[in-house]
Amino acid sequence: xxxxxxxxxxxxxxxxxxxxxxxxxxxxxxxxxxxxxxxxxxxxxxxxxxxxxxxxxxxxxxxxxxxxxxxxxxxxxxxxxxxxxxxxxxxxxxxxxxxxxxxxxxxxxxxxxxxxxxxxxxxxxxxxxxxxxxxxxxxxxxxxxxxxxxxxxxxxxxxxxxxxxxxxxxxxxxxxxxxxxxxxxxxxxxxxxxxxxxxxxxxxxxxxxxxxxxxxxxxxxxxxxxxxxxxxxxxxxxxxxxxxxxxxxxxxxxxxxxxxxxxxxxxxxxxxxxxxxxxxxxxxxxxxxxxxxxxxxxxxxxxxxxxxxxxxxxxxxxxxxxxxxxxxxxxxxxxxxxxxxxxxxxx
Numbered sequence: 400x401x402x403x404x405x406x407x408x409x410x411x412x413x414x415x416x417x418x419x420x421x422x423x424x425x426x427x428x429x430x431x432x433x434x435x436x437x438x439x440x441x442x443x444x445x446x447x448x449x450x451x452x453x454x455x456x457x458x459x460x461x462x463x464x465x466x467x468x469x470x471x472x473x474x475x476x477x478x479x480x481x482x483x484x485x486x487x488x489x490x491x492x493x494x495x496x497x498x499x500x501x502x503x504x505x506x507x508x509x510x511x512x513x514x515x516x517x518x519x520x521x522x523x524x525x526x527x528x529x530x531x532x533x534x535x536x537x538x539x540x541x542x543x544x545x546x547x548x549x550x551x552x553x554x555x556x557x558x559x560x561x562x563x564x565x566x567x568x569x570x571x572x573x574x575x576x577x578x579x580x581x582x583x584x585x586x587x588x589x590x591x592x593x594x595x596x597x598x599x600x601x602x603x604x605x606x607x608x609x610x611x612x613x614x615x616x617x618x619x620x621x622x623x624x625x626x627x628x629x630x631x632x633x634x635x636x637x638x639x640x641x642x643x644x645x646x647x648x649x650x651x652x653x654x655x656x657x658x659x660x661x662x663x664x665x666x667x668x669x670x671x672x673x674x675x676x677x678x679x680x681x682x683x684x685x686x687x688x689x690x691x692x693x694x695x696x697x698x699x700x701x702x703x704x705x706x707x708x709x710x711x712x713x714x715x716x717x718x719x720x721x722x723x724x725x726x727x728x729x730x731x732x733x734x735x736x737x738x739x740x741x742x743x744x745x746x
Contacts, residue, residue, distance in 0.1 A: 535558060556623060583602045
């Protein structure tokens with residue numbers, strides 16, 4: 400018998416057996432531990448044969464909900480899940496009072512900052528350029544980094560060359576550093592306990608000074624699609640909620656109302672707001688912009704670390720490496736510039 404966790408349930412495969420009882424026995428401890436006040440996350444068991452689904456069983460009681468040849472029941476009975484509630488009816492958002500809007504503008508103007516979205520092109524094979532995936536630079540005499548948990552080669556997720564970055568990004572490089580690199584484990588069998596932690600062991604995140612091109616790219620389990628970053632488009636980034644916590648309650652409500660009004664007005668208008676979109680060549684990477692960022696603390700001084708680069712995986716060249724789910728954030732201590740972290744926000 401083999402089993403796999405999908406993040407939304409458990410798939411169990413019993414070879415050569417059309418009886419659901421071994422499956423129920425395998426899941427018994429999990430189902431028994433689940434709080435009885437909640438609907439079971441594994442509400443149904445599917446019994447399949449060479450022709451497809453033969454039976455649908457209640458995962459807790461084992462009673463048959465449906466069998467081949469019977470009429471298909473209602474959705475609620477077949478899935479064991481209640482239908483989703485209809486979305487609430489939204490009332491029109493009233494406009495902000497001019498005086499309140501002026502106060503909000505005065506409070507936010509000094510905090511807005513530029514971010515830079517890369518222009519992505521086909522890889523040229525240059526190991527020293529800004530890029531995602533492909534051939535990387537290494538320290539002299541260094542072998543290609545491998546994961547300390549599973550020993551698999553670490554694919555290059557991101558490499559930023561200081562000399563080709565926008566000036567505000569260059570200023571965040573420590574003296575003598577020429578490249579910023581993120582190698583990230585792509586093996587589904589890695590099993591690192593700290594994979595989601597900002598200082599996890601399943602990656603190499605560093606600034607690199609002296610370097611030489613690697614001789615070749617090793618074979619990695621799920622490497623990203625190589626691409627060069629050939630330029631940067633500047634855009635003004637809206638502030639993350641963590642950056643405006645000192646605003647008064649009145650201004651916080653006004654800000655949320657303004658963002659909601661703007662989002663509704665821009666819905667369906669592609670190009671009205673400069674953000675990476677599917678099929679947009681910039682999709683997949685947007686350094687640095689505070690969109691859903693994670694904020695770890697520096698292990699040396701406990702200061703809140705600042706965003707250096709944002710890596711998106713829903714679309715773009717990194718979708719394979721990060722399973723096309725979520726956004727990663729390279730953060731940096733504002734004082735100890737060589738202290739870097741990488742946090743991940745799924746979904």
